Amino acid sequence: NAGVTQTPKFQVLKTGQSMTLQCAQDMNHNSMYWYRQDPGMGLRLIYYSASEGTTDKGEVPNGYNVSRLNKREFSLRLESAAPSQTSVYFCASSDDPRGGYTFGSGTRLTVV
Amino acid sequence: LAKTTQPISMDSYEGQEVNITCSHNNIATNDYITWYQQFPSQGPRFIIQGYKTKVTNEVASLFIPADRKSSTLSLPRVSLSDTAVYYCLVGLYGGSQGNLIFGKGTKLSVKP
Numbered sequence: 521n522a523g524v525t526q527t528p529k530f531q532v533l534k535t536g537q538s539m540t541l542q543c544a545q546d547m548n549h550n551s552m553y554w555y556r557q558d559p560g561m562g563l564r565l566i567y568y569s570a571s572e573g574t575t576d577k578g579e580v581p582n583g584y585n586v587s588r589l590n591k592r593e594f595s596l597r598l599e600s601a602a603p604s605q606t607s608v609y610f611c612a613s614s615d616d617p618r619g620g621y622t623f624g625s626g627t628r629l630t631v632v
Numbered sequence: 633l634a635k636t637t638q639p640i641s642m643d644s645y646e647g648q649e650v651n652i653t654c655s656h657n658n659i660a661t662n663d664y665i666t667w668y669q670q671f672p673s674q675g676p677r678f679i680i681q682g683y684k685t686k687v688t689n690e691v692a693s694l695f696i697p698a699d700r701k702s703s704t705l706s707l708p709r710v711s712l713s714d715t716a717v718y719y720c721l722v723g724l725y726g727g728s729q730g731n732l733i734f735g736k737g738t739k740l741s742v743k744p
Contacts, residue, residue, distance in 0.1 A: 561736065562736035563719070563734040565733070565734075579733065610676075617723065618664035618666065618723040619666035619721045619722070620681060621668075622678070624675050625674055625675050
C-alpha cells in the first residue's frame with residue numbers, strides 16, 4: 521500500500537546540470553501532478569496529466585518538462601537547472617476532480 | 633480561477649478548539665472545498681471535503697455558509713501533534729484540473 525512514491529528524496533545539482541524526478545502511484549489514478557513548494561509561497565502547480573497520454577502546463581511550467589510514461593508513472597525533467605529551481609517538489613495523484621489528492625513525500629532539490 | 637485567502641499563522645493551546653477560515657469569494661457553482669494538513673518534511677494529507685453546510689469526520693468539521701464564499705475548518709481539542717500547515721483548496725468539478733490552485737496555507741502552532 522505504497523500510494524505515491526517519489527525518487528530521489530534529496531538531490532544537489534550544479535547550475536546547468538539536468539536531472540529527472542521520478543513519480544509512481546499504485547492506486548490506478550488517472551490524474552497526476554507535479555507541484556513545487558517554496559517558503560511562504562505554498563504549493564504551486566508545475567504540470568499535470570489529466571489522463572495517460574496527456575499533459576498540460578500549470579501555474580509555473582517554465583524550465584520544466586514532463587512525461588507521462590504510463591498510467592502509473594509521471595516524471596519531471598529539469599534540462600538545465602538554475603538556482604531558482606531550488607525547492608521541494610511534490611508529486612500527487614487523484615481520481616477526484618473536486619480536489620482530493622494523494623501526495624508523495626517530496627524531493628528536496630538544491631541547485632548550487 | 634478560484635483563489636483562496638487564509639491567515640498566515642495561528643496559535644492555540646492544547647485542548648482548545650481551533651477554527652481556521654478560508655475566503656474564496658469567486659467560488660463557482662460546481663466547486664468543492666477541500667482541506668489538507670502538512671507536517672514538516674511530508675506531503676500534504678487530505679483532511680476533509682465539502683460542498684455546502686457542514687461535514688464532519690473523525691478528524692475535523694467543515695462549515696460552509698449558504699453563500700459559500702468562505703469555509704471554516706474546525707479542529708476539536710487540539711493537541712501538540714496538530715501543529716502543522718493547513719491548506720484550503722477550491723476545486724472545479726468537471727473542469728480543468730489545472731485550475732485547482734492551493735493557497736499559501738495557515739501555520740498552526742499548538743502550545744502546551
